[in-house]
Amino acid sequence: xxxxxxxxxxxxxxxxxxxxxxxxxxVLQHMPQIPTKNRVYPAFLxxxxxxLSEVVERSLQDGAVSIDILPIFLFxxxxxxxxxxxxxxEMQMRYPHIPIQILPHIGSAPSLAAFTVEKWRxxxxx
Numbered sequence: 001x002x003x004x005x006x007x008x009x010x011x012x013x014x015x016x017x018x019x020x021x022x023x024x025x026x027v028l029q030h031m032p033q034i035p036t037k038n039r040v041y042p043a044f045l046x047x048x049x050x051x052l053s054e055v056v057e058r059s060l061q062d063g064a065v066s067i068d069i070l071p072i073f074l075f076x077x078x079x080x081x082x083x084x085x086x087x088x089x090e091m092q093m094r095y096p097h098i099p100i101q102i103l104p105h106i107g108s109a110p111s112l113a114a115f116t117v118e119k120w121r122x123x124x125x126x
Contacts, residue, residue, distance in 0.1 A: 005055050006040060006070055007069050009079065017044075020072070060095065071104075
C-alpha cells in the first residue's frame with residue numbers, strides 16, 4: 001500500500017480538522033485504485049491532531065511500503081522551507097527501510113493559478 005499524507009498547518013478551530021479529513025477523503029476518491037493500493041491520511045504540523053509522526057506510524061501499521069508527504073501550504077514560508085524537510089529527514093532516519101518523500105507544497109503547482117481563476121469566476125456575484 002502507498003500512503004499519501006496531506007500535511008496541513010493545523011488550527012485550534014475544530015472545523016479545520018473536519019475540513020482536512022473531508023479533503024483527504026475527497027482526494028482518495030480521485031486516486032487510481034488498484035484494489036486499495038493507496039491510502040490518504042490527514043496530518044497536522046502543529047495545533048492539531050494527529051501529527052505527522054503519529055500518521056507515519058499509523059500508515060506503517062496499515063502496511064505502507066512507501067510514504068509521500070504533500071504539504072498543504074500555499075507559500076514557501078519557514079514551515080515549507082525548513083520545518084517540513086527537517087521532519088521528513090527525521091522520519092526517514094527513524095524508518096530507513098521505507099521510502100519517505102516530501103513533495104513540493106501544493107501552492108507551487110502551476111495549475112493552482114488557473115484553478116483560482118476558475119473558482120473566482122464560479123463563485124463571484126454577477
